[in-house]
Amino acid sequence: MASDAQEQTLTDGFNLVLDALQLNGIENIYGVPGIPITDLGRMAQARGMRVFAFRHEQNAGYAASIAGYLTQKPGVCLTVSAPGFLNGLNALAHATTNCFPMILISGSSEREVVDLQQGDYEEMDQLAVAKSVAKAAYRVLHAQDIGVGVARAIRAACSGRPGGVYLDLPAKLFAQTMDAAAGKKSLIKVVDPAPRHIPAPEAISRALDVLKAAKKPLIILGKGAAYAQADADIRTFVEKTGAPYIAMSMAKGLLPDTHPQYAGAARSLVLKDADVVMLVGARLNWLLSHGKGKTWGAPGTQKFIHVDIDPKEMDSNVEIAAPVVADIASTMSALLKSMGEAWPKAASEWTSAVRAKSEDNIAKMAPRLQNNNVPMDYQGALGALRRIIAAHPDTILVNEGANTLDFARSIIDIFQPRKRLDVGTWGVMGIGLGYSVAAAVETGKPVLAVVGDSAFGFSGMEMETVCRYKLPVCVVVFNNNGIYRGTDTNPGGEEPAWTTFVKGSRYELLAEAFGGVAVCATSPDDLSRAVTEALASGKPTLINAIIDEKAGTESGRIGNLNPQSALAKKK
Ligand code: ADP
Ligand code: TZD
Ligand code: MG
Numbered sequence: 001m002a003s004d005a006q007e008q009t010l011t012d013g014f015n016l017v018l019d020a021l022q023l024n025g026i027e028n029i030y031g032v033p034g035i036p037i038t039d040l041g042r043m044a045q046a047r048g049m050r051v052f053a054f055r056h057e058q059n060a061g062y063a064a065s066i067a068g069y070l071t072q073k074p075g076v077c078l079t080v081s082a083p084g085f086l087n088g089l090n091a092l093a094h095a096t097t098n099c100f101p102m103i104l105i106s107g108s109s110e111r112e113v114v115d116l117q118q119g120d121y122e123e124m125d126q127l128a129v130a131k132s133v134a135k136a137a138y139r140v141l142h143a144q145d146i147g148v149g150v151a152r153a154i155r156a157a158c159s160g161r162p163g164g165v166y167l168d169l170p171a172k173l174f175a176q177t178m179d180a181a182a183g184k185k186s187l188i189k190v191v192d193p194a195p196r197h198i199p200a201p202e203a204i205s206r207a208l209d210v211l212k213a214a215k216k217p218l219i220i221l222g223k224g225a226a227y228a229q230a231d232a233d234i235r236t237f238v239e240k241t242g243a244p245y246i247a248m249s250m251a252k253g254l255l256p257d258t259h260p261q262y263a264g265a266a267r268s269l270v271l272k273d274a275d276v277v278m279l280v281g282a283r284l285n286w287l288l289s290h291g292k293g294k295t296w297g298a299p300g301t302q303k304f305i306h307v308d309i310d311p312k313e314m315d316s317n318v319e320i321a322a323p324v325v326a327d328i329a330s331t332m333s334a335l336l337k338s339m340g341e342a343w344p345k346a347a348s349e350w351t352s353a354v355r356a357k358s359e360d361n362i363a364k365m366a367p368r369l370q371n372n373n374v375p376m377d378y379q380g381a382l383g384a385l386r387r388i389i390a391a392h393p394d395t396i397l398v399n400e401g402a403n404t405l406d407f408a409r410s411i412i413d414i415f416q417p418r419k420r421l422d423v424g425t426w427g428v429m430g431i432g433l434g435y436s437v438a439a440a441v442e443t444g445k446p447v448l449a450v451v452g453d454s455a456f457g458f459s460g461m462e463m464e465t466v467c468r469y470k471l472p473v474c475v476v477v478f479n480n481n482g483i484y485r486g487t488d489t490n491p492g493g494e495e496p497a498w499t500t501f502v503k504g505s506r507y508e509l510l511a512e513a514f515g516g517v518a519v520c521a522t523s524p525d526d527l528s529r530a531v532t533e534a535l536a537s538g539k540p541t542l543i544n545a546i547i548d549e550k551a552g553t554e555s556g557r558i559g560n561l562n563p564q565s566a567l568a569k570k571k
Contacts, residue, residue: 011183013143013174014043017105020150021076022049023189028067028441030060030434031078032087035121036107036171041078052437052469055461057084061091061104062434062459063441065164066421068101069227070442072194074157074165079106081122081171086129091434093133095164098424099224101157102164104130107171111141127168135163143176144186151188158194161310162227197309199326204334207278207305207322214276214303216350217243218263220288223250223424224281224308225328231417233332234280240336242345244270244354248282249422253414256393264410265365266357271295278305281328284317285425286561291318307331369411374523375548378407381478384524385450386412388531392446395535396421396439400432401452402556404478408450427558430458433475437462440471446535449475453501454483460510466540467514474534474541476527477507484556486549503549511542519543 011019017040021029029051033041041051054060057079067075075095079088085106095102108127109120117123130137136156140149149167157165178186211217219238228234235255238245244263247254255262263270271277271288272295284291284304296302305322306314314323324331345351369383385408389395393415399408399422414420421435432451440447456477466473480486481503488497508518517539521527527545534541555562 009180010177011143011180012177013146013169014040016143016146016178016183016187017150017169017174018044018047018049019184020147020187022047023187024150024154024193025073026076028052029076029078030054030063030067030438032057032060032080032084034080034084036174037078037080037105040174050441052441052465054434054437054465056459057087058090058430059434059437059459059462059465061088061102062094062431063438064104065091065095065098065100065102066431066435067438067442068095068157068162069098069223069421070418070439072101072158072227072229074101074103074154075438077102077104079104081106081108081126082124083122085124085126089130089133092130092164092166094424094426094428094431096133096135097426099162099227100164101162103153103157103167104134104164105167105169107174108139108168109170110172111170127166130166130168133164134166135161137166137168139168139170140173141170143173143178143183146173147187151190154190154193160197161308162194194327196330197325197327199324199331199334201334203322203324203326204331204338207307207324208335208338210276210303210305210322211241211278212344214243214274215347216273216275217241217278217346218270218274218276219243219245219278219280220248220282221245221251221254221280222248222282226251226254226281226418228281228328229417230329230332233329233336237332237335240339240343242351243278244346244351246270248287249409250418250420250424251282252409253419254417256415257413258415260355261351263354263358265359265361266354268295269357270354272297274302276303276305278307280307283308283313283425287425365411372524373548375546376522376524376527377548377551378403378478379411380524381527381545381547382407382411382450384528385448385476385531388528388535389413389448390415392535393419394445395419396443396445396447398422398432398435398439398447398449399451400429400455401450401478402454402484403480403552404450404452404455406556406558412450429455432456433459433462433466436473436475437465437469437471440473441469446472446538447474448531448535449473451475451477452483453477453479453481453505453507456507460507463510463516463540463542464514467511467516471540472535472538474531474543476521476531476543476545478547479505479507479544480547480552481505481549484554485552506544508542508544511540514540516540516542521545
């Protein structure tokens with residue numbers, strides 16, 4: 001009897017971890033089971049939390065990272081120790097690099113054994129390893145500290161510039177017991193996990209002074225702006241300025257890509273000729289040629305306004321004339337308030353020149369997007385997908401590859417915020433299926449993943465995960481028999497060139513293996529029919545889209561980053 005009464009008043013590490021997550025509104029977990037976390041996942045499911053088991057932790061991690069981006073709540077990835085942890089770590093680094101809130105929770109081995117390096121099961125000093133790529137990293141040793149540990153992880157992931165946080169939970173912690181009432185009291189419901197950073201009034205007026213003086217203003221929206229979920233104010237602000245704007249790839253759709261101010265098709269012109277450039281949640285990194293060099297105007301001819309929550313981002317590559325270190329939502333409302341009713345629109349000589357260039361480029365491209373060539377080229381295949389997204393604008397497009405990425409980014413218009421998810425800051429291959437799973441889970445919207453055949457290989461086995469959870473995900477593999485092109489030959493022998501794959505691979509059979517819909521599409525019309533059907537049925541679908549193996553170019557649009565062999569150059 002006495003022991004019954006005692007059991008009722010005890011709780012343990014397993015329950016406290018789940019209590020702490022749920023108390024903070026975290027109901028979804030992405031991971032791979034094993035010692036010591038198998039029961040944690042079971043108990044989470046028993047409580048009605050949703051636990052998505054993947055075939056590889058990297059994909060679970062990417063899922064968690066994009067869940068964070070889509071919801072502003074940290075996505076949680078759960079892994080076993082050493083190898084499972086390391087598999088998840090790539091995604092944690094990715095989350096930090098891309099400014100997505102995420103928490104990687106890994107079980108770990110016994111501290112005493114790990115620290116003396118006595119060879120425990122999956123021994124590794126995970127905390128030390130995680131620190132170099134995480135925004136923050138914590139270890140919890142005592143059940144009564146779980147509440148604080150989870151709270152710190154959430155706060156670190158979401159506040160300021162979001163990022164990836166590592167939470168190390170040694171196996172022993174899970175079974176530790178404590179008084180249930182005291183356990184409950186030890187939990188923390190994080191109040192205001194991402195506090196607003198209100199811009200200083202002088203920063204706002206300085207920014208508006210610079211903008212007002214511009215003859216050729218340009219606004220650049222980045223994925224930080226999409227993350228901020230200040231969609232209506234961003235749109236009002238852009239429209240009020242009348243300035244041309246471009247959207248970095250994941251910011252596409254903040255305003256519809258068909259917006260008259262959208263200058264995506266006149267990118268080279270606006271980057272070169274603008275006299276004032278306003279960056280909103282976009283870094284001046286390699287994706288913007290660091291704000292200098294031949295992509296941009298002559299040094300000293302362009303002034304920058306930069307809105308970012310991280311003060312260290314200012315002057316990172318070029319001088320920032322008007323830094324606004326604040327959160328984008330607060331900044332947008334402050335800007336709108338200060339602009340008042342009568343804000344002058346950007347000069348029409350500039351806006352009409354940009355518009356003319358855009359329209360010209362769009363018109364030049366249009367006929368190519370209608371082609372029904374067999375084998376398909378990128379324009380024909382993506383033209384078909386472009387029409388489908390235009391007809392189903394709430395579909396989430398996931399996109400990776402080289403040519404498959406670069407062409408899709410420019411060809412497929414996006415109409416709503418956060419509807420395009422891609423390789424991000426690192427240009428990483430392997431996000432495809434992990435992103436697709438989380439996008440479907442977190443939003444309930446249909447997902448269209450457009451992935452190169454190489455890119456697909458990094459996460460393809462998660463097709464089973466898509467089928468198991470019956471998610472409305474349609475994956476289109478752009479199969480050109482290789483990386484960039486399928487035509488390479490090995491100059492030194494019989495073995496295949498290292499950029500090529502088995503010719504005529506039947507990727508669609510992977511869907512068949514798991515009870516999904518499998519289609520081989522050889523023409524844009526085929527592709528169009530298959531994708532339309534997949535979106536209508538919501539059934540897991542894998543389409544093998546046969547692309548002309550000669551159609552792509554080396555490294556897609558970033559061939560200029562390839563180092564050239566010094567010896568070849570000398571010849
Ligand atoms: P892109 O790749 O689209 O150009 P980046 O990832 O380079 O975008 O830049 C995103 C930027 O947005 C980061 O510098 C980050 O600090 C910033 N950021 C993220 N969330 C917010 C926010 N809520 N308010 C202000 N800045 C933000
Ligand atoms: N490994 C990782 C993790 N990320 C990378 N970006 C690369 C390797 C290098 N890489 C690229 O930058 S694109 C690419 C690789 C391997 C694949 C391109 O081939 P694809 O697309 O089949 O996906 P296309 O349409 O054939 O160009
Ligand atoms: Mg390919």
